[in-house]
Amino acid sequence: MLINWGVDATADLLCWDASDEDPAQxxxxxxxxxxxxxxxxxxxxxxxxxRVLRADFPECPLGGLFLWGVGEATFEKREG
Structure with a gap:
């Protein structure tokens, strides 16, 4: 079973392979x-x-380079 948990700016899908009973796996x-x-x-x-933010894969796993190697990100809560 696949569980989609994200989509990037180029419409790539980020999923978990949820075939193991243990979510940590x-x-x-x-x-x-x-x-x-x-x-x-x-x-x-x-x-x-x-690893995407640190460019710690042999190549960017995503279609766009928006996050590739930026080092760190800030997550902000938006009101409204």
């Missing part, structure tokens, strides 16, 4: 729309996002 799957390819990353969501 769910790898990240990315559907890269511009190449119509699925890629698997054997890490959790937070590690995946940190």
């Amino acid at each position: 769910w790898p990240v799957l990315v559907y890269k729309r511009n190449g119509s390819l699925w890629s698997r990353y054997d890490c959790g969501m937070m590690e995946f996002l940190v």
Whole structure:
């Protein structure tokens, strides 16, 4: 079973492969729309996002380079 937990600016889908009973074992799957390819990353969501921000994969797993290698991000709560 796939659970979608994110979409990036280029409409790539970020999912968990939820086939294991233990959510801690769910790898990240990315559907890269511009190449119509699925890629698997054997890490959790937070590690995946940190590695994208640090450019710590052999290449950017996402279709756009908006977050690739920016180092860190700030998450803000928006009112309204």
